[in-house]
Amino acid sequence: MSKRKPYTRPMGPTWWASHPYYRFYMLREGTSVFVALYGLALLCALFALVKGEGAWNAYVAAMSSPLAIVFHLVCLAMASLHAVTWFSLTPKTMDIWIKGKPLPEKLIVGAHYGGFVVASLVIIVAIGGWL
């Protein structure tokens, strides 16, 4: 009779906590929660803007509270981490060959940062012009 009895190790909900690589992965994925929250805050701004001057002023006042400023700083840090980690992964998602050689990873990552800077400048200039 076979004595085989393969043992499957359990994988609990805290599987990620025991290893630094997995912990950083969870943080990286967790940044999306803060990006979503900031998106909601922006959406609220849009609603307030549509509603009228009173609503807009109330929104601005609410956003000036120390708690709201801390919230924005945390969101900024999380969004930055989100962007940096994503940019660093982008070469793995692309299979671009030019003249028989794969496109250098640094070029792909650099192009993303370049695009990020250009897009930011365009938005800043556009908003500046609008104001």
Next chain:
Amino acid sequence: MSTAEPTIKVEVMRYRPEQDEKPWLQSFDVPYRHDMSILDALHHIKDNCDSSLSYRWSCRMAICGSCGYMVNKVPKLGCKTFLRDYIKANGGPGKIRVEALANFPIERDLVAKIDDFVEKLEIIKPYIIREEEQKLADGAYKQTPEELARYKQFSMCINCGLCYAACPQYGLNNKFMGPAALALLQRYNRDSRDQGNGERLPILNSEEGVWGCTFVGYCSQVCPKGVDPAAAINQGKVESSTDYVLNLAGMSKAKEYKDSRKQTEQSCGKGDCGCGGKS
């Protein structure tokens, strides 16, 4: 053995299915030499301390893929990992824990049950598929160095399973095809001689295919051969998305293949017989 010889503490996971309910750790003091690998330490234990210890190994040169273990919770090849990197003098923790590869059931001691992994390697059709075979008289299928370079990296896999031990998605749900199988799928899809893209796309497109991956990326970190399965999978997501858009335009290769299968099944009534609808 002189008493002055330095030793290092090695904890080894033991699991003897005929008498143990669950795995446990056995500790050994192994004489340390600068050139000793984890595999050498296991050999020392088996030869001098406990001959009942079971572990897989073969080539001792990182090409057979047999000696994958968890070394201090990190998937490693036993032959390619050295005691010297774990001693305190070199900034290491001073002790070593060797366990069976994570995310696989344990057969005995350090022997992981990798049947599921091997089945998945077969599922992705790891062979050149031709719509029409070239005549023998026409000679071999030719390939330029560039065409070879397009898939060579993904062909370096030695099926050691370290990437599966590193993949939490596979650990949480082993229906996921996993890193090595999907990298192997890309290896054939990228091969200029292969025409089986449409046949493999349904596997690639599925939830258990590339979309089961959340880009943890640890598979590529632990790969001892630099295959970079995370790149293979995430480039597969681009291909899968492209096929989705092509499908909306009625040009999906996956659908083309499925339709041709249906026709074959209708004409011979079986489909899986391999007759190609001729019987």
